[in-house]
Amino acid sequence: MLVDNDTFLSQLTALFESSKEKGTIWLTHKRLTYDGEDATIADGEGSDDAREYPCLLRVTDSGKAKFSTKVEFGDLLRFHAAYGTLLKASMATLRKRDKKREKLHAEQAARRKKRMTAPVVLDGAKRGKGRRTRQRQVKAVIKQQESQQKAKEREEAQRKVESTIW
Known part of the structure; x- marks a missing residue:
């Protein structure tokens, strides 16, 4: 299910909270290409490709929750700042290793x-x-x-x- 960026972040926060004690969350982040387009990346030198591709972020937790968002190139820095803060906060609440x-x-x-x-x-x-x-x-x-x-x-x-x- 494709949602907007703010809804994606709020649902991801809720998902991290629900799986705090037990569970796994898979995050996928990749460049979005469209069907029919050439998906190859041109070389850095002499490339005339000035297209800006959006990013697609997907989240799943083994079937129960499944949602994704599309981040446009212009919104990428703002989104990554909020996304990074969310990931850091959720990483801080992870369980400590069982050293015994x-x-x-x-x-x-x-x-x-x-x-x-x-x-x-x-x-x-x-x-x-x-x-x-x-x-x-x-x-x-x-x-x-x-x-x-x-x-x-x-x-x-x-x-x-x-x-x-x-």
């Missing part, structure tokens, strides 16, 4: 890494009373070697990605 949970996940990852690097001792009889214990230890050694190999492969892949970026 993040710390718990980091500790669990450290324990997994330590367990992966700690050597598994093979003791017990190959036959007789300690056979099952030894079989479990052998499986643990094999699993540890596989996980170390996967970790090496991940590190190498990460290094390749980093080297291509830089």
Whole structure:
């Protein structure tokens, strides 16, 4: 549903208020082109294209609310000032990160890494009373070697990605 700019901002404010505790809001902002026009952007040098395109802003929150507005080029600075203020105000009310949970996940990852690097001792009889214990230890050694190999492969892949970026 296409609404005017002021209605869009007021509805967006109400949507941010309603989804303060729980919910997701998707915002889309793009240049509006019309059907039948050439949608390509000319180069900066020697471009004779002096057309001014309006912007289209869309908001949705997984189907319940869906609305959009068209902002003309002349109104863009005024609209963006109000829109930016609204976004800053709504970002300030977001929930803080759960640092306890993040710390718990980091500790669990450290324990997994330590367990992966700690050597598994093979003791017990190959036959007789300690056979099952030894079989479990052998499986643990094999699993540890596989996980170390996967970790090496991940590190190498990460290094390749980093080297291509830089």
